[in-house]
Amino acid sequence: MTRLGSFFRAEDQQYLPFIAAAVFFGLIVGLPLGFTLAHAAAQGSYLGGRWQPLVQVHGHLQIIGWVGLFVMGMGYRLVPRFTGVRIRPAALVPLTFVLMASGLALRALAQPFADETPLALVFVASAALEAVGTLVFSGVVLRCLASGRREAFLYSPFFAAGSAWAAVAALLALVFVIDAAGDSAITVPALQAAALTFVELYGFALMFILAVSMRTFPIFFERRPARPGPTLAAWALANVGIAAYAAAFIWKSYDHSADVRALQTAGFLAVGAALLALLALLRIFEGKPVRLRASAGRSMRFVRSAYLWLLIAAALQVFFSIRAFAGGRPPTHFETDAVRHFVALGFVTTMIVGMALLVVPRLAMRRAQTQPARFVAPALLVLLHGATAARGAGSLLADEMRMGAGYWTMTGGGLAALVAMAVFAVYVFWPVRPPEIPVTARFP
Numbered sequence: 001m002t003r004l005g006s007f008f009r010a011e012d013q014q015y016l017p018f019i020a021a022a023v024f025f026g027l028i029v030g031l032p033l034g035f036t037l038a039h040a041a042a043q044g045s046y047l048g049g050r051w052q053p054l055v056q057v058h059g060h061l062q063i064i065g066w067v068g069l070f071v072m073g074m075g076y077r078l079v080p081r082f083t084g085v086r087i088r089p090a091a092l093v094p095l096t097f098v099l100m101a102s103g104l105a106l107r108a109l110a111q112p113f114a115d116e117t118p119l120a121l122v123f124v125a126s127a128a129l130e131a132v133g134t135l136v137f138s139g140v141v142l143r144c145l146a147s148g149r150r151e152a153f154l155y156s157p158f159f160a161a162g163s164a165w166a167a168v169a170a171l172l173a174l175v176f177v178i179d180a181a182g183d184s185a186i187t188v189p190a191l192q193a194a195a196l197t198f199v200e201l202y203g204f205a206l207m208f209i210l211a212v213s214m215r216t217f218p219i220f221f222e223r224r225p226a227r228p229g230p231t232l233a234a235w236a237l238a239n240v241g242i243a244a245y246a247a248a249f250i251w252k253s254y255d256h257s258a259d260v261r262a263l264q265t266a267g268f269l270a271v272g273a274a275l276l277a278l279l280a281l282l283r284i285f286e287g288k289p290v291r292l293r294a295s296a297g298r299s300m301r302f303v304r305s306a307y308l309w310l311l312i313a314a315a316l317q318v319f320f321s322i323r324a325f326a327g328g329r330p331p332t333h334f335e336t337d338a339v340r341h342f343v344a345l346g347f348v349t350t351m352i353v354g355m356a357l358l359v360v361p362r363l364a365m366r367r368a369q370t371q372p373a374r375f376v377a378p379a380l381l382v383l384l385h386g387a388t389a390a391r392g393a394g395s396l397l398a399d400e401m402r403m404g405a406g407y408w409t410m411t412g413g414g415l416a417a418l419v420a421m422a423v424f425a426v427y428v429f430w431p432v433r434p435p436e437i438p439v440t441a442r443f444p
Contacts, residue, residue, distance in 0.1 A: 014093050018073025019356075021101050026066025027421040029108060033058045035415055053112045053186040056193055062344065063197060064130065065104045066421075067205045068166075070352050072096065072137050075208060079141050079159060082215055083148025092140055099133030102126075112186060120181040127170075127177035134170035138163040153218060153225045157235050158211035165203025165242065169196055172250075194336075195249035201344055202271055203242045209351050210278065216358075217282055220289040220300070226281040234277040241270025264330045265321050272317025279311055292358075301381060302354025309346025309388055313339050338395035345417060346388035353380060353424055376427050383420035390416060 037055055076093050080086055087093060106126035114123040141163040145156050176192045188196070218225045245267030248260035284307045289300050320335045357377070 015073035015077040017094075017097050018069045018076070021097070021104075022066050022069035022073070023421065023425045025061045025069065025104055025108075027418070027425055030058055030061035030065055031418040031421060034062070035418060050112045050186075053114070056187055057108050057111050059193075059197060060107060061104065063200045063205070064100075067344070067348055067352070068200070069100060069104075070356075071162075071205055071208045072100065074212075074355070075137070075141060075159075078212060079144050082151070082155060083144040085144040085148040087140055087144070092136055096133050096136045096140075099129045099136070103129030103133060114181060114186045115184050117184075120184065124174075124178055124181050127174040131170040131174045134166050138167040151215075152228075153215045154228060154231050155211040155215040157232065158207045158214060161235070161239055162204050162207030162211065165199050165207065169199040169204060172196060172199070189253050191249045191253035195246040195253075197340070198249075199242060199246050201340065201348070202238070203246075205348055206343070209348065209355075212355065213282055213284070217284065220291050221283075221287045222290050223283070223287065226283075230277065231281050234274045234281065237270050238274035238278070241267045241272075241274060243267070244270065261324075261328070261330045265324045268317055268331055268336070269321035269325075272314045272321060275310060275314035276318065279307060279314070282307075299354050299357035299377070301377070302350055302357065305381065305385065306347045306350035306354055309342050309350065313342035313347065316342070334395045338392045341391045341395065342388060345384070345391055349417075349421075350384045350388070353384065376423060380420055380423055380427075383416050383423065387416035387420060 033054060037051065037058060040051060076087065076096075103126045106122050106129065110119045110122035110126060114120045141159055145160055150156075172192075173188075173196055176188045176196070180186075180188050187193070214226060214231075244263055248264035248267060251258050251263075252260045284304060292300065316335075316339050320331045320339070324331045
């Protein structure tokens, strides 16, 4: 506890507990659970009726535990630096961490057994803790944006939208969990869970990553920021699409007779089209990162390849939406599942690794030790791309060809992702050797 407290007292290290917890929930709990679930499905097992609640726990730990905590930690590091506003009171950072980590731990323990009354109360408490923690984080970010300096990089609308969507998702999750616990259910209704996942992934995580991209890419590539008019139009289209898609699922969950196919498909299409527009405006595939050193420039491979997965996901979203409109139906479960994993694993996770290699100070120090970086970075790229391709292809195989083998492909993708995160965790937390001082410098 003393060591943890020392991290929070040092402003330049406050992000480290969030990253450590993100790796714990993602690597130690979430990914092994996902691997087990895919393997069980491939064998036709439903784990004694606990398969579905465990699927929801897995998804929650990956999006809020792995992605969410990482985004919060880096948000607390980067937003004050971008805006020039210090976090006050400083205790809000450890408070957020304690609330989120305890909520996630209780959720993982309680939800599969929430049909028992005491654990149903723990299930509700977990959602309440996460809601409070998220509201604290969102409030801090919005205060920094409101009182900080104004720049031409257009990151503020994306940070603001991400903070707002994070708060909305957390409050909705609390309402849905209270309803489920009141009915002695061990799962949030599938329609409500789908809405939450979409808002958390696209509204929260994606908006924060795009915000950082809006700020850093013009600097790395020495070019002008993205054009304001088209960028804000694409930002608005994406947020309208997120709202429409989530509203369709929530509406349907309360009124099963409602026909929300057009609203759901239109929202899915709008988000896909907006992402394609933002990719064109960011011009991530053009030019060279001239402001980065050669060792740091190699990390741009992660960033560019992550955006390639986002391009694939967005193009598939548009394609699946147009095909759904033509067929008078919404996109299928497996279509949205493939796109979601291309975004969550291919884009968000690869982007987290790439940006961490670029901006996390201890990894910047490690880049000076070129020998380990020379082998770790290519291994991570191969593992992450293999995991993304296998996981997304598994859903498409199960959907397009009705192949049960798709679950085995998903299992392989989950195993590759598990290994990738293990390599990344070791690389991040392995002690950094201090640079050697030449003898001539020590003894002039």
